[in-house]
Amino acid sequence: MKIEQMYTGCLAEAAYYIESAGEAAIIDPLRETKPYIERAHADGARIKYVFETHFHADFVSGHLDLAAKTGATIVFGPTAQPNYPAHVATDGELFTIGNIQIKVLHTPGHTMESSTFLLLDETGKETALFTGDTLFIGDVGRPDLAVKSDLTREDLAGHLFDSLHQKIMTLPDDVIVYPGHGAGSACGKNMSKETTDTLGNQKRFNYALRAQTKEEFIKEVTTGLTTPPQYFPKNAVLNKMGYGSVDEVIRQGTQALSPAAFDAAANEEEALVLDVRGAQVFAKGFIPNSINIGLDGQFAGWVGTLVTDLKQPILLITPEGREEEAVLRLARVGYDNCIGYLKGGFAAWVADGRHTDTIESISADTFAERFTADNGLPVFDVRRQSEYDSEHVVGIENLPLESLNQNMARLDRNQTYYLHCAGGYRSMVAASILKARGYGKLIDVAGGFAAIKQTGKLPLTDYVCPTTLL
CATH class of the missing domain: 3.60.15.10 (Ribonuclease Z/Hydroxyacylglutathione hydrolase-like)
Known part of the structure; x- marks a missing residue:
């Protein structure tokens, strides 16, 4: 046995x-x-x-x-x-x-x-x-x-x-x-x-x-x-009622598209452009309006939390050789409508002379210096409320990533916002979503709360701040 x-x-x-x-x-x-x-x-x-x-x-x-x-x-x-x-x-x-x-x-x-x-x-x-x-x-x-x-x-x-x-x-x-x-x-x-x-x-x-x-x-x-x-x-409904073959899902999702075909599909199908590269790689250059949810993290769970329509057409930008992995991990949580990936990845997009965008990412030390110099610096901690309640930087508001879509209207498109999470994964997800929705002045804190805490430069508390944004 x-x-x-x-x-x-x-x-x-x-x-x-x-x-x-x-x-x-x-x-x-x-x-x-x-x-x-x-x-x-x-x-x-x-x-x-x-x-x-x-x-x-x-x-x-x-x-x-x-x-x-x-x-x-x-x-x-x-x-x-x-x-x-x-x-x-x-x-x-x-x-x-x-x-x-x-x-x-x-x-x-x-x-x-x-x-x-x-x-x-x-x-x-x-x-x-x-x-x-x-x-x-x-x-x-x-x-x-x-x-x-x-x-x-x-x-x-x-x-x-x-x-x-x-x-x-x-x-x-x-x-x-x-x-x-x-x-x-x-x-x-x-x-x-x-x-x-x-x-x-x-x-x-x-x-x-x-x-x-x-x-x-x-x-x-x-x-x-x-x-x-x-x-x-x-x-749960899919598991009860049934679903399509995963082999067909993978076949459709692993269609290699040239930059021109990729761009056309994004527009014609109103597809979500999902970039699954690492957070800091994404920050240095990405296709405008794409969303970053990295494969090397709780990928499926965050897709499932943030993308509300299981039938949403999805186009992928992946690290080379990880296209099928991305399609399969989407399928594991019911996202069966991936319609292809960018052949040659982001480098092919750049080589084709197409527009790109970036997100500024700074070190925890730089952030600590700026925060100390400006007590009114607008910063959001995008960790879960339970994490924030456990310990956070004094004076920083909580805007959990999972509630970002519901609270976005409260933010000022002309304001500069600093974002951090626990280690840098979720803050880049949040920054990419905000950037795609027209919030252009975003600064990510690389390494997140762990790096901020390690600097020892900012006061921390386990007291729940009354300004928590939920």
């Missing part, structure tokens, strides 16, 4: 490969099918089942393409109503994979169809539990992401309490917990950086499992929830 966690850091998502005696199962695969098919091929195994713990909100699962390519059966837990052929299991139903079995445990709460999958080894011993978004390491799934549910988040939290206490906490302490996500996912609020643990440890140390009553549990898990990214319910 083999169990392999296939973890993707960008989405903080864990899929699982399970193999026994030439048969394999995949749990919660991402959109791309190749890694799973190749993994099974290496073992000489046939993928028999694709298990889905629930209709995911934070990514588009790869169950449909994987089943189509391998002949595997898609399995959901009780009450799921997918709009495509799948086996909807009964609570307690057993599935045989080689010499082992997978037992379905219906564990509603995160969503009503949520289920966990208990692995019974060759001797029938309860060995591993694949918990999806029901139980994380250090946390439990948030109870406010169900698709078109008539239940309140308090109702769902009550169901989650029952599921945990009646189905999961009754299992042996030595059962290994394999969750669907780790730290960085928006599907919980207190996830550990660890991605596996024993159930016994979770019973002792997971705050949610230590709640003594249902009322206490409901209060614990519903307190402090942030608004989920706008793409979450849209992805």
Whole structure:
């Protein structure tokens, strides 16, 4: 028997490969099918089942393409109503994979169809539990992401309490917990950086499992929830209703376009020009009106947060050789309408004699000197409010990147604004958006708050400034 966690850091998502005696199962695969098919091929195994713990909100699962390519059966837990052929299991139903079995445990709460999958080894011993978004390491799934549910988040939290206490906490302490996500996912609020643990440890140390009553549990898990990214319910609908082939998405998105064809497509299709190069590379030169969201960061999550239309036509400027990666990472969160990329990248645009733009970026030392000399310097900290509340530069306002579009009208197009985030990634995203919307006087602080703090030149506080702009 083999169990392999296939973890993707960008989405903080864990899929699982399970193999026994030439048969394999995949749990919660991402959109791309190749890694799973190749993994099974290496073992000489046939993928028999694709298990889905629930209709995911934070990514588009790869169950449909994987089943189509391998002949595997898609399995959901009780009450799921997918709009495509799948086996909807009964609570307690057993599935045989080689010499082992997978037992379905219906564990509603995160969503009503949520289920966990208990692995019974060759001797029938309860060995591993694949918990999806029901139980994380250090946390439990948030109870406010169900698709078109008539239940309140308090109702769902009550169901989650029952599921945990009646189905999961009754299992042996030595059962290994394999969750669907780790730290960085928006599907919980207190996830550990660890991605596996024993159930016994979770019973002792997971705050949610230590709640003594249902009322206490409901209060614990519903307190402090942030608004989920706008793409979450849209992805959940795609996972329930179905979607197009990822191979076709990649074929369309990796069409190489000359500068002239790229420019024409941008105008004719009203496409978003998305530049996925690094922040400081982008600052030194970019196509006017393009938006920078770098691949080397939480790329998919920020696209999903800031680009509200999943069907938005997208044109890409990428580092050489990373075109398919960009298209695939967009597809993972449901952005299937990438229509091509700039062949030769930004250098080809320059060589063709076309207009370019820049954004000024200064060091933290230079910023500190200017801020000290001018107490009225207009600066926005674009980190999340929780980060700002934890520690920030005295006198600087908070304008979280995720709320930028809603607050843009409050800004003066003729004013010069300084922007910083934690390390320089999000501030350049914000600067590029503002620049594309006609705010031309923007200065980015390279290295962000970490670099500012390191200078030791500006006073910091953990007091929440009353001028926070939300």
